[in-house]
Amino acid sequence: MKKVSLSFALIMAGLGIRAQDKPAPKYTAEIKTIADKPAVKKALQTIIDFEPQTLSNHILLTEIPAPPYKESVRATQFAAMLKEAGVDSVWIDNVGNVIGLRKGKGGKKTVVLEGHMDTVFPEGTDTKIVHKGDTLYAPGVADDTRALSVVLTVVKALEKTGIETDADVLFIGTVGEEGQGDLRGVKNLFSEKGPGKIDSYIAMDGWESQGITHRALGSHRYRISFNGTGGHSSYNFGFANPHNALGRAIHYWSAAADSLSLVPGVRVTYNVGVIGGGTSVNSIPFESWMEVDMRSESPERVAGMDTLLQQAVRRALAEENKMKHSGSDLTVTVKLIGDRPPGSLDSTLPIIQRMMAVIQFEGATPKLTAGSTNSNIPISRGIPSMTIGCGGTGGNPHALKEWWVNDKGAVAIQQALLILLAEAGIAK
Incomplete structure (x- = not known):
């Protein structure tokens, strides 16, 4: 198993990662209450049971190239996989975002769980996975294809256990997060051509499962x-x-x-x-x-x-x-x-406190960070939002020898499920 390179660790340190105080007790109690529900316990175990399928989805999507402005082939596949996972409806919007709607019982709130489909690599780049022991090598394997497989597994865990949310949930694969894409996918989501009012936004990017990006570079x-x-x-x-x-x-x-x-x-x-x-x-x-x-x-x-x-x-x-x-x-x-656009959300905001409590519940120490990700847009608008990690361990992002290892990768998927349920609410 590989270790995270020092260079990446230094980069992240420079972006402002720092250990924080514990979340407020009420949020710790809230997450524990959610996690202790029998259906949620079953869903958390289902995520572990789904590990082989999650990895298979990860590999399949990684090997479909998604160069800048040419994400359509991967988008078509991801849309089909979202539909098969059990969302109520799926569509590809005017800029190429894949959007899957899972309706809530109340429908008065909309929560997003999202990963970006595009990579930084030009058309013609070989994205075939190379296996070396437990390590997967391929351009884009960690950034951000892993997030797409996480989103699919969260949907499947909800469907298999019959958990209904109070809020509507949009499961999204966005275009244009990298480079000259200039966040065009997420900008479109918050435009008049988007799916409507979004009340809470959870982006998934990178592998750091303890990080919470709430400050936008x-x-x-x-x-x-x-x-x-x-x-x-x-x-x-x-x-x-x-x-x-x-x-x-x-x-x-x-x-x-x-x-x-x-x-x-x-x-x-x-x-x-x-x-x-x-x-x-x-x-x-x-x-x-x-x-x-x-x-x-x-x-x-x-x-x-x-x-x-x-x-x-x-x-x-x-x-x-x-x-x-x-x-x-x-x-x-x-x-x-x-x-x-830059921006910052206060760490006392419920979505941030809940995510800190989720990470703590899983036995780790949360770290608040700054970054340049899809959540820049909702953060700059003051909408409760953040970017969280997809789990596992990775290295060499944006390089041809990018790699990822499934080192306790299920933990990040469980975290994604718990924060989604905390934000969307469990229907009674």
Whole structure:
């Protein structure tokens, strides 16, 4: 069995994971009361009994590629599996989200349990599972295909034990959580084209079964492109060079951004993630571009990073145009390709307290975290929401050698069931 890499542990520490006080006694008592009900005890055991099927579903869905903006094949399969699991109705919405409705007895409240279907990997990536002992290797095996198998097992556990909720429950597989997807799936859920008012939102992402993400890292993401006429490296020597401008912009922004990141206060990060352009070694490029990212829980800190980026781009453009010997000036386009709102929910909110009590009931210590996930949208709107882990152990997220091990993975599924029942209520 593998252990979580130090690098990932450090990343999560940097995002603000910290041990918290115990939940209020009333929530501890509430969760115990729910867990002690005979039907719920049976459902918790059913989750354990379903382990082989959960793993089979996990593998099946992982091996269906779901590259950015091309999740439809996986969506079709997930929709069929949700219907087979026993929800009352299933549909795929206008952006590609799979939504399964399990009606409640009261129907005055709607609760969501969700995992995202998309991965970061481009079309053509081999997603076939490779087994090495008890470890599963495949792109997207942990982030976030595991969540889809968890959602299916929760539905099946409810159906097999006949547990009815008071609230309506939407079991959802979303599109567009990763990268330039810019949370388009969950944004659509909360738009006028969504399924209606959502009162409580539980996203599942990653494997950390003790974590509760209730603070949303906001981010701005840009694609910046310097453009010129291009030309022969010798014959047209002296033309303005987009690569030169891009290099200056990266230097000026990183120097200023690093200084801002060291200013005491809420953590803020910046990154140049992708660069491109040029046609050959002996050609002046006609285009040079980059995609950048900045994140913080503080909208003011994100705005500060954004301002430094804009200043760096303008300075780089002006300097390159000033030093050219001949030819036309460069131009630049700055396109916002990602805007995730920040936000924070107080840890005393019932949904957070209940989840802390659930984790404690399972014998672990809850940890409140910050992150950039689908729950950014409901958190930013003040809707009771959070992101919780899918269990097991994993590593190398967003890498070709991403891996996952079923290390007590059923615990996270049991936790998902308990928090769902606490939020949706058990019908009398």
